[in-house]
Amino acid sequence: MSSTTTEAAPETLPGKTWTSTGKNNITATDALRVVILVTAALVALVPIVWLVLGSFKTPTELSARPPLLLPESWGLSNYTDALTRFDFTTYLFNSTVVTIAATALTLAINSMAAYALAKYNFRGKNGLFLLTLATIMIPLQVILIPVYQVVASLGMVNTLWGLIIPAAATPTGVFILRQYMLSIPDELIEAARVDGSGEFRTFIQIVLPMCRPALAVVAILSIMWRWNDFLWPLVVAQSETVYTLPVALARFTAEETVPFNLIIAMSVVSILPVIILFLFFQRQIVTGIANTGIK
Amino acid sequence: MTAVQTAPPRKRKSSLKMGLVPYLFLLPNMAIFGLFTIWPAINGFNISMYSSSNGRTFRWEGAGNYQSILTDADFWGIVRNTVIYAFAFVLLSVVIGVVLAVLVDQQRRGRTFFRSVFFIPVLISPVVVGLVWNWMLERQGGLVNTFLGWFGIPEIPWLVDNNLATIVVIAVGVWMQVGFYMLILLAGLQSIDPSVYEAARVDGANRWRQFISLTFPLLQPSILVVVVLATIHGFQAFDYIYTLTGGGPVGATTLIVQYIYENGFVSPIRYGMASAGSVLLFCAIFALTIINWMVGRKREAA
Numbered sequence A: 001m002s003s004t005t006t007e008a009a010p011e012t013l014p015g016k017t018w019t020s021t022g023k024n025n026i027t028a029t030d031a032l033r034v035v036i037l038v039t040a041a042l043v044a045l046v047p048i049v050w051l052v053l054g055s056f057k058t059p060t061e062l063s064a065r066p067p068l069l070l071p072e073s074w075g076l077s078n079y080t081d082a083l084t085r086f087d088f089t090t091y092l093f094n095s096t097v098v099t100i101a102a103t104a105l106t107l108a109i110n111s112m113a114a115y116a117l118a119k120y121n122f123r124g125k126n127g128l129f130l131l132t133l134a135t136i137m138i139p140l141q142v143i144l145i146p147v148y149q150v151v152a153s154l155g156m157v158n159t160l161w162g163l164i165i166p167a168a169a170t171p172t173g174v175f176i177l178r179q180y181m182l183s184i185p186d187e188l189i190e191a192a193r194v195d196g197s198g199e200f201r202t203f204i205q206i207v208l209p210m211c212r213p214a215l216a217v218v219a220i221l222s223i224m225w226r227w228n229d230f231l232w233p234l235v236v237a238q239s240e241t242v243y244t245l246p247v248a249l250a251r252f253t254a255e256e257t258v259p260f261n262l263i264i265a266m267s268v269v270s271i272l273p274v275i276i277l278f279l280f281f282q283r284q285i286v287t288g289i290a291n292t293g294i295k
Numbered sequence B: 001m002t003a004v005q006t007a008p009p010r011k012r013k014s015s016l017k018m019g020l021v022p023y024l025f026l027l028p029n030m031a032i033f034g035l036f037t038i039w040p041a042i043n044g045f046n047i048s049m050y051s052s053s054n055g056r057t058f059r060w061e062g063a064g065n066y067q068s069i070l071t072d073a074d075f076w077g078i079v080r081n082t083v084i085y086a087f088a089f090v091l092l093s094v095v096i097g098v099v100l101a102v103l104v105d106q107q108r109r110g111r112t113f114f115r116s117v118f119f120i121p122v123l124i125s126p127v128v129v130g131l132v133w134n135w136m137l138e139r140q141g142g143l144v145n146t147f148l149g150w151f152g153i154p155e156i157p158w159l160v161d162n163n164l165a166t167i168v169v170i171a172v173g174v175w176m177q178v179g180f181y182m183l184i185l186l187a188g189l190q191s192i193d194p195s196v197y198e199a200a201r202v203d204g205a206n207r208w209r210q211f212i213s214l215t216f217p218l219l220q221p222s223i224l225v226v227v228v229l230a231t232i233h234g235f236q237a238f239d240y241i242y243t244l245t246g247g248g249p250v251g252a253t254t255l256i257v258q259y260i261y262e263n264g265f266v267s268p269i270r271y272g273m274a275s276a277g278s279v280l281l282f283c284a285i286f287a288l289t290i291i292n293w294m295v296g297r298k299r300e301a302a
Helices: A028-054 A077-085 A088-119 A125-137 A140-153 A160-164 A171-182 A186-194 A199-210 A212-228 A231-236 A245-255 A260-280 A282-292 B008-013 B015-047 B064-070 B073-106 B111-123 B126-136 B143-149 B162-190 B194-202 B207-236 B239-244 B256-265 B271-301
Strands: B050-052 B058-060
Touching (some): A028 B162, A125 B015, A125 B271, A140 A231, A140 B271, A212 A260, A212 A282, A260 B111, B111 B162, B126 B143, B126 B162, B126 B239, B207 B256
């Protein structure tokens, strides 16, 4: 749990290729394993491939029985229609603003709290750290109504602020950053103090740059959570102008007023950014999740 | 702490400033925490003691909401759905998660590829997950029934039949989350010292024997983490069910979070009942987490 850079096993063993000598016979167990893995991979991927293929199909093609495997032409009309038929750009804009602003806020306040918990001695430190950890056990689902009442009394219902602020103080983020900061030598901070650096300046100019890997993990996790978040936006974003993509999708599906081909196109747009992010930052995401075990 | 020798006098001089500094660093996080998590958690108990109609007029009820919720047959149906869902979800998540993790771990060529592929469903918006599966499971001409039709299997009413819908909701939940658990288990597997396997091989233990006597016991801590997380996730399931079945047919897949949401935000609004449901949900999650840890600790000690 404490180490932040594992990925212990090598991805590819240099000495073990098709051409290398040694025990290289493909046994029945090996074959069975590959068959199971490939089947499971297909099960994991087929719905996503089906969705992407569907986003290019016309309404007629979508209602064909039995379903067509491939669209007849790879037109983008579903996407362009979705853009023009309703406020798709607004939902996309809302999702983007909420994700970016909430992630920035999370990084700022989580790293400050983590720094205090990792590098200072003060009264109530252990108590506050335990309190932070304990709140992992209090998921939003459980406090949905009282949180909503707080947000409502602050006038943040139907505002993007109501989507950005309430969940910004994530215990997971504090935990990951604190663990990482513990590994920064105290001498470095002491040295900065001797040089006359103020506490906040030391934090900004020395500690934060050293925490870049941990900050990246928290940022990526936060982006993933916020982009896909549903229950909270469903509750706070009651008017169409503040819908995020998932809320818009769910509402439109339930109302059955929006053609299905447009819903599919919107779905593809809503899953693309996170998948692209994952493909770029695979290593950080994998080690980050594996080491904290928290979602 | 370690650098005590370096300039002790300066330390004393700035002690007053030091006294406030950590609190200032903590302030923004704790303010948001307190306002949007800790205070609501306390207030939730309070709200659950009041009656309400349409989210307004409150009257002290004491345990009245709990009494009416616990004598409500519909609520017990939802509890039953939730328990069945959570139990099956945890069991399948652990079993499939371990199998996938072991297979991926043993797979030298393409390990990263498989790991990524199994993780991709975790990344997808749950709303979209529900939507896609709802579409693929359409009774007539849905992808799944068409595929089964090639093997001569007649149309299956996946989302219409109560029992089938329950199975579908569980299966889709596992489909969506298992890659995440696999990742934790894979990290656990890779932290096992390979020399223990060499020793076992020298002793002539076959692969199955190695798995039972070595891998499984050494993987226990990771399995415990997965059980705890899957239990919490299992009791929180809502978002993808909302677009997959909407809780139907006739409430067969309505779980506790949907109950809380509907009582809190869909007319007729009943905050008191919703909060009572929330408190009961919290107690269930809390109790099960404690039990999981205790069982896990005992296993580790034994």
